[in-house]
Amino acid sequence: MLITVTAAGTGACSDLPMRAPPPKPSQALADILKNSATGEWRQPDPANTLYMDLAAGRVVIELAPQFAPLHAENIRALVREGYFDGLAIMRVQDNYVTQWGDADGTRPMRTAARTLAPEFTVSPADKLAFTLLPDGDVYAPEVGFVGGFPAARDPKTNTAWLVHCYGMVGAGRDNDVDTGNGAELYAVNGSPTRHIDRNAALVGRVLEGMALLSSLPRGTAGGLGMYEKPEQRVPIARMRLAADVPESERVRLEVLRTDSPSFQAILEWRRHRHDDWYKVAAGHVDVCNVPIPVRPIGK
């Protein structure tokens, strides 16, 4: 029952049980990545890259200042004043969100703003380089990718917004729309929570370490996945901007450009799987069912 397979994107080989959906990573996908040009990859701006250090490892988040410039600025301020250091993940709701911030409401803000104008949509959308996905969407007139993030667009209102796919990071808020200041952040840990689109500011996405957030024990309080007891919370050792970390200590990652030919090839591959395992091609792909490739630089 054991076969030797080649892993997607890494070239590593390993013995694995056959029965799996699918039984082996696609060689076609591995080839697309392997044959991609250097210029098709970009290095995230260190000034827009966050490191959240947990005991289990580091979570790397890329901010999206094109969509949430005020939030990105405020999160930078919060991180630089050490706001998150020693705070914790206090909510892990299954198939919803992993959320962190000041669970007790006692952490002072020194330099950051307490309220921010909502950044739920941006306009004019036609100024954005939008890689349109022609496969349709249940929630928005148009969907696609902008600068490495999954996004939606409404030509009628000329607005665009980021969408709540797995691993996207947003700013929690109270009922008032200006209360999402970036001091409480969440990451989508299950099915896309697309009903939140345009109701909260998405501020970026997890580039690496999402499994550290998705594999945490679920909370049980109040139907919201809050941890019942403070000691169940997962401490944040510290949160820093990559730009504030010595170059030698940075996580060196590159992200496939979503306006590149190789990304188009991946979309096509995801629509029409051409390997031996798939018998029926979907013919379409959902904007949230396209993991955007990230890899260590030089690998």
Next chain:
Amino acid sequence: MLITVTAAGTGACSDLPMRAPPPKPSQALADILKNSATGEWRQPDPANTLYMDLAAGRVVIELAPQFAPLHAENIRALVREGYFDGLAIMRVQDNYVTQWGDADGTRPMRTAARTLAPEFTVSPADKLAFTLLPDGDVYAPEVGFVGGFPAARDPKTNTAWLVHCYGMVGAGRDNDVDTGNGAELYAVNGSPTRHIDRNAALVGRVLEGMALLSSLPRGTAGGLGMYEKPEQRVPIARMRLAADVPESERVRLEVLRTDSPSFQAILEWRRHRHDDWYKVAAGHVDVCNVPIPVRPIGK
């Protein structure tokens, strides 16, 4: 920063931080469930209900014999011959699947079939009671619900199939379509893997305990989420049919009928959130973004 909220469906109260998406479970949803009629709920057939006991707790799975009768029968045979007892979860791929079975390929099958005709679609679809979701879908001509499971339908071919939403359980297979015999099962643990629709037999869904499968450490082998070492695997103490467990020891659950008025009210609520937190209603809902309510009987 603390407010008191009422939890969805439970009526429990708890102090919770305010900033969250959304900050409190909807009273509207709680009211729909509270006001639902007894007859709108059904008790899953014990002959089609599996208990998978892990050290951390019990996972309850409802089989879907309407869509995969041969697989349901074979899984019953496997469970009754003790096939799964002492086997393990060997694969947890982030944002993909949690999978269990015979990782070493040494467990004999005594009464169950080794190969099964593929049950990727059923026909004729127009014989099924199909609750149509009018909001559209990226992958299928029509989507909706059949007997408590999310499903798709193609009127042209008069076929229907279950769809890979969060918590759905499928039969892994090799490249040959008849190799998915139910001896290796997976549960979707992240974004819907809709590209697998019609490429594997979905055999049911997790009614309770999904968090036990989704919160496991991710495997790192081969790009497939396989655990590197046998000792990382998560043992299955035993798997049984509810029908084979004394009534007093069964998990007594009921599931909201997906052809009920209350389920329609939930769909409408999910399209147009009417609480204070939501500022923009999506107006649509995706077939995989509708958790089908399950509750303990008598609660």
